[in-house]
């Protein structure tokens with residue numbers, strides 16, 4: 057395997073984009089990434105997308121991606137692992153370059169979610185769970201995470217306020233993100249008093265429905281040095297693991313084993329410990345998810361994710377900033393784009409190109425964690441500035 | 443829901459049929475064709491217990507389309523012993539009554555209906571013991 061760098065990143069402004077089609081969403085971020093890298097051609101394209109079929113009746117992004125990005129006849133491959141599709145697409149592109157099969161490959165991610173109504177979106181998202189043994193019985197995605205939350209609260213004493221602190225923090229950060237869907241701060245009381253979706257999670261514990269895309273260009277390190285003048289961002293760790301598709305069949309309902317395994321793989325590959333990492337973008341699809349993820353990554357001890365959030369450890373100015381972008385909660389969660397957008401954020405932070413009032417002072421090594429379903433698949437990457 | 447898709451799950455939904463690994467004894471519900479513990483492919487038929495305890499729960503207030511008339515309704519993950527947990531709705535139990543650790547019993551119930559006057563889909567729910 058050879059060294060690989062991220063040399064270009066692109067992400068459109070996320071939101072309810074009525075006027076933008078699936079095809080244009082892909083192309084917008086793809087072109088931004090190409091422009092950022094200062095190149096016009098790649099040798100392959102991966103597209104992370106959970107369910108363009110259910111959201112827009114459109115499959116075959118392996119053609120539509122390259123076609124509308126103006127790079128035919130470059131081969132396109134759609135990668136699907138529910139909400140971890142973007143992270144898995146990035147890993148596929150990384151392996152493609154690291155293997156030596158190509159020098160320059162694009163990883164894109166997209167989801168066009170607002171062409172269906174709320175019921176349609178709930179149905180499409182629920183396909184990430186076990187249809188016959190979870191969805192059939194009337195559970196929703198917020199419901200699955202709500203059950204993890206109640207279990208975590210009972211087992212470790214995690215509080216309703218600590219859950220809300222995740223949303224408060226991420227909205228504070230996202231309000232400063234020029235590309236975020238919901239650029240507004242929320243208070244603890246607003247989160248707790250918002251409409252109840254699935255006890256104990258309110259609407260403001262849940263990530264939103266979003267149209268959006270993101271794209272990055274990966275390049276062999278040797279070639280990257282001659283192509284770009286920007287700070288090179290090297291992929292130093294990559295991990296990927298699965299767990300049972302049913303939440304009920306997990307060893308422990310209060311921990312995310314697939315994330316812990318993927319993180320260990322990525323850290324071992326990088327030869328680093330979690331405390332060597334400066335900041336992280338993690339999969340806060342629900343407030344409880346961020347608490348469980350920071351425990352699985354080792355940022356907080358098992359059961360201490362709530363206190364670590366409440367005491368400011370993971371705040372922008374804390375010891376280990378988490379989701380300085382605003383996370384899925386505030387930035388938005390166009391499912392297949394999320395994992396790629398995390399790489400965009402890591403790269404911009406490491407290059408010193410993030411929005412001014414949320415650029416971290418020390419951002420040399422960042423970690424991205426992207427998760428599918430109720431934690432049934434996880435992808436972790438570690439990037440370092442050269 | 444297509445007839446074959448529904449019909450395939452009847453042994454589990456109506457009769458709680460499960461598969462017990464002949465080598466290590468792990469019970470899989472629904473049945474699997476390879477044991478996730480020991481990779482053995484030999485099983486004997488068994489049934490999961492109909493009594494268990496609530497390991498965690500939630501109350502669904504924003505429900506999927508075919509369940510909106512029933513919301514709010516509680517859903518639980520029930521530990522039925524032998525290393526098996528099932529996810530199901532909790533019937534005959536108000537949203538405020540459900541608690542972690544509560545004893546419940548699995549019963550055969552109507553789970554969903556495909557629209558007004560549509561086909562009724564059955565399965566299991568748990569009720570307070």
Ligand SMILES: [Zn+2]
Nearest residue numbers: 463466477480
């Ligand atoms: Zn076995």
